[in-house]
Amino acid sequence: MTVAFSAGRDEEIKRTARILQIIHLVAIRPRRYRAKDLAQHFEISERMIKKDLQIIRHGLRLMLCSSRQGYYFEETPQLPAVAYSFTEALALVQAAQVSRQVAGISSADLSAAVARLISLFPPEFGNLLQKLQQRSRITVEREHRQEMLHLLNQGWLENRKLDIVYQTAGRQGAISQRVVHPYHIMPYVRSWQLIAYCERRQDVIMFKVDRIQKATLLDETYEIANGFDPDQYMGDAWGVMRTEGQAPEEVELHFAPDAGRWVAEEYWHKSQQVEEQRDGRVIFRVSIAITPDFTSWILYYGSRVEVIKPEHLRTAVVEEHRRAAGLYK
Numbered sequence: 001m002t003v004a005f006s007a008g009r010d011e012e013i014k015r016t017a018r019i020l021q022i023i024h025l026v027a028i029r030p031r032r033y034r035a036k037d038l039a040q041h042f043e044i045s046e047r048m049i050k051k052d053l054q055i056i057r058h059g060l061r062l063m064l065c066s067s068r069q070g071y072y073f074e075e076t077p078q079l080p081a082v083a084y085s086f087t088e089a090l091a092l093v094q095a096a097q098v099s100r101q102v103a104g105i106s107s108a109d110l111s112a113a114v115a116r117l118i119s120l121f122p123p124e125f126g127n128l129l130q131k132l133q134q135r136s137r138i139t140v141e142r143e144h145r146q147e148m149l150h151l152l153n154q155g156w157l158e159n160r161k162l163d164i165v166y167q168t169a170g171r172q173g174a175i176s177q178r179v180v181h182p183y184h185i186m187p188y189v190r191s192w193q194l195i196a197y198c199e200r201r202q203d204v205i206m207f208k209v210d211r212i213q214k215a216t217l218l219d220e221t222y223e224i225a226n227g228f229d230p231d232q233y234m235g236d237a238w239g240v241m242r243t244e245g246q247a248p249e250e251v252e253l254h255f256a257p258d259a260g261r262w263v264a265e266e267y268w269h270k271s272q273q274v275e276e277q278r279d280g281r282v283i284f285r286v287s288i289a290i291t292p293d294f295t296s297w298i299l300y301y302g303s304r305v306e307v308i309k310p311e312h313l314r315t316a317v318v319e320e321h322r323r324a325a326g327l328y329k
Contacts, residue, residue: 018042019052023062028157030072037070037231039267041186046267144210145192149185151215152194156182159221165214166207175213176200181222184230185209195233197225204233231270238269238286238294246289252308255282259304295320 025033025041035053039046053071057064063074155162162182167175180196183204187193192209204225248271255263260282264274268286275283288294290313298305298317307314 015052018044019055019060022049022052023056023060026064026071027073031067031069033070034066036267036270040231040270043187044267045265148209148212148215149192151217152182152185152209152212155215155217156185159223161218161220161222163216163218164207164212167211167213169208169211179218180207181224183224183228184233186230195230197222204228238288238291238297246291248287248289249310249313251286251288251290251294251310251313253284253298254306254308255284255301256304257281259301260284 021042022038025038033041035046035049038052039049042049053064056062065072065074151162154160161179163177163179165175165177167173178198178200180194180198182194182196184195185192186195194207194209194212195204196207197204257280260276260280263284264276264282269288271287273285275285277283290310295313295316298307298313299320302321307317
């Protein structure tokens with residue numbers, strides 16, 4: 001009984017946090033987010049997002065409207081200012097840190113939440129809160145990610161440029177310094193990705209937050225390019241690997257009941273179609289450019305999924321399973 005109550009309580013906390021973040025996103029960027037954009041941002045189904053929007057409209061009685069471009073508030077909601085004593089600030093940060101160990105709560109989400117929480121505190125609390133984090137059992141990597149997310153979110157919300165030191169995945173981990181304009185920040189698996197205009201490359205590119213070694217907020221401001229849309233930028237990609245010039249293909253997968261139930265509940269891609277069969281199996285169709293990310297996702301399910309088409313993907317998955325089985329002979 002205790003476990004069931006705890007799990008239910010965790011879901012309630014996560015949903016409340018998500019609803020507050022939806023209000024925040026719509027308030028600062030009106031007509032920017034549609035239901036499918038929010039579903040992708042939070043990595044849940046559109047159905048769940050629409051339920052959250054109903055709570056905002058009817059439960060919280062906020063004047064949420066919609067247009068073709070996205071949602072907006074007829075009147076911007078004003079939340080009362082909240083003042084924290086140091087002991088309250090300490091308790092909130094400690095509670096968030098402890099929550100990292102609770103099953104079902106993403107550590108990446110909590111890193112962003114803690115970063116935003118700390119940004120609300122008066123400057124004089126900063127050093128003490130940083131000392132608290134350093135004394136906690138959180139790994140150095142998580143502390144660094146939290147600091148980067150804090151700076152990137154602040155830059156994104158205030159339209160301020162950042163000077164970053166970045167280590168690339170290729171070129172033997174080459175390190176470079178560049179000025180970026182944050183366009184979008186999104187979670188992916190256990191990490192976070194920054195989509196930003198890079199002054200050095202003179203193009204909008206993607207950065208893995210964990211590879212940003214240092215970030216400094218600049219006083220210079222920027223404007224996000226007109227018409228920028230994260231969905232259009234990602235194209236027909238699955239995951240975070242962009243697919244410029246690669247045509248999408250029709251993919252059909254058949255999932256066993258145990259895996260199919262979980263797959264059917266989630267929003268994976270804007271083109272997905274899900275058919276639940278009477279015997280519990282799930283037919284999953286999607287139109288994407290096939291990338292290593294997608295192939296790895298299929299391999300994760302092992303014998304619980306069968307690739308029906310395209311044939312070259314089916315062959316690639318079979319060959320990979322044979323190589324894996326060969327390791328255990």
